[in-house]
Every structure is written in structure tokens, then in C-alpha cells.
Amino acid sequence: MLSFDKYASEGERFGYELFARAGLPTPRVLGWDAQAGILSLEDLRKTHESGRGQPERMVDMAADLHAAFWEDYEAFREIGLPWRLENRGNYRRHCKAMEKHYGIYRKTHKMDDGVFRQALAHLRKQMLEMLDTRFHAGKNITIRHGDLHPDNILLPKGEDGRAVFIDLGGLCIGLGAEDLAKLLLLHIAPEKEQALPLLERYHGRLCGRVNGYAFETLLDDYRVAMAEALFLPVKLHLQKGFDVSAMLEKAARGWLSFQ
Numbered sequence: 652m653l654s655f656d657k658y659a660s661e662g663e664r665f666g667y668e669l670f671a672r673a674g675l676p677t678p679r680v681l682g683w684d685a686q687a688g689i690l691s692l693e694d695l696r697k698t699h700e701s702g703r704g705q706p707e708r709m710v711d712m713a714a715d716l717h718a719a720f721w722e723d724y725e726a727f728r729e730i731g732l733p734w735r736l737e738n739r740g741n742y743r744r745h746c747k748a749m750e751k752h753y754g755i756y757r758k759t760h761k762m763d764d765g766v767f768r769q770a771l772a773h774l775r776k777q778m779l780e781m782l783d784t785r786f787h788a789g790k791n792i793t794i795r796h797g798d799l800h801p802d803n804i805l806l807p808k809g810e811d812g813r814a815v816f817i818d819l820g821g822l823c824i825g826l827g828a829e830d831l832a833k834l835l836l837l838h839i840a841p842e843k844e845q846a847l848p849l850l851e852r853y854h855g856r857l858c859g860r861v862n863g864y865a866f867e868t869l870l871d872d873y874r875v876a877m878a879e880a881l882f883l884p885v886k887l888h889l890q891k892g893f894d895v896s897a898m899l900e901k902a903a904r905g906w907l908s909f910q
Contacts (some may be wrong), residue, residue, distance in 0.1 A: 666819030797821025
């Protein structure tokens, strides 16, 4: 079997182990060199391609991932809450950092920051309430991919083969809707007219295995997740210098379409 070697953290190696235990599809792990930080995976580059162009299948995979870890307290203990969700002080500092980042971006790019201010106000209200009622209570939360975009879901080129998740270094506890916002708002279905059928599909598949999660709650979660996702392109620009103006414009339109 051909292998593909990549630099990876211990967290990413553990992510592949966790997915294997849950029966979620990934490339087979062939080896792990902890000292060098190199993970050897089954090489699928000739047999698989990006999920881009097949939104329904990507949404189905997201639903299966989230259902596998829905309110899974044992898995939550292994991963732990991300720093920003540990307490209210951390989340307030997280919001301040996002505000600072888009302020830096605004100085060098012509933009209307009204959408960003609106999104921050929404986060400061809704997420602070969710810390106690959802995240610290383990209610209607899951383990999410953390970087769910079309290139991190590989689909087989032919009729045979399995679709797989890759790049599991960002695994964390959160709202399933946070993965959806990264996938839909920033990539394949930013506006409500495009996103709503995919959200309905996701909800139907998820609720085949999960009880007590209303579609209205998913929509509320998705609005929160969109507000957070709005700031991801700015962070990407500041860290890597990418031109994210088109992505930001698309994300802003998507946010407004759901208000």
C-alpha cells in the first residue's frame, strides 16, 4: 500500500485514532514517528478528489461525524474544551482578539465594518449564555472537525471506494453548526437560499441518530457559527497574507441573508 507522509502533531495522530474507534472513515494510518512528528497515511491522491461539487455528500459526512460524538462525554474528557470556551473571561478575550484583528485589516482594506460589529455583538450575547447551558453542560454539542472545507473531505473518483476525512489537527468540542458554517458560509453555500436545503438535509440525517435537537435550534446555532466564521478569513490574511476579500464579501452577504 502506497503511503503519504506528512508533518503532524500528536493531537492530529490522536484524531485519526479517535475517528477509527468511532468507525468514521479516514485514510489508514500506516505509521507514526513521534520524534520527527511524521504521520504516514494511506495515499489516496490517485483514487480520491476534493468533495467540492458534491455539497450533499459533504453535508451527509458532517452529520455522520457529529452524530458519532453527540454528547459523548467520554470523548469530551479526552479532548477537553477549547481555551476560549473554558470560561467567560477567556471568551471575552477571544472576542477582543477578533475585534483587534479585523481592526488591523480594516486599516489597509476598504470595508464597512458594520457586519463585523453586528456579529461580535451577537457572539458576546449568545455564546456567553451557551457556556453554561450548552458547553459546560455537554448539551447538544459534539466533536467537530475544526477545519471542514471541501478539500478536507475526499470523495472516490469512481463508483467504488469510501469518502474520507483528512487533516484532523483541528478537532475540538463545539457546535456541529461551526463545521457547517466553515463549509457553507465560506465555501459552497453562503446565502440562506443556498444553505437552507443543505441545513435541512444535515438535520434530517443527524436526527436519524440524535434525539431532542430541533431544527430551530440548529438555525440559532448556525447564526452563532456564522458570526464566528466571519472572522476566520481576516485571521487567515493576517497569518498567511492571503487575499481574502472575495471570501469576506461572500461571508458578509451570507450573514446578512440570515438576519
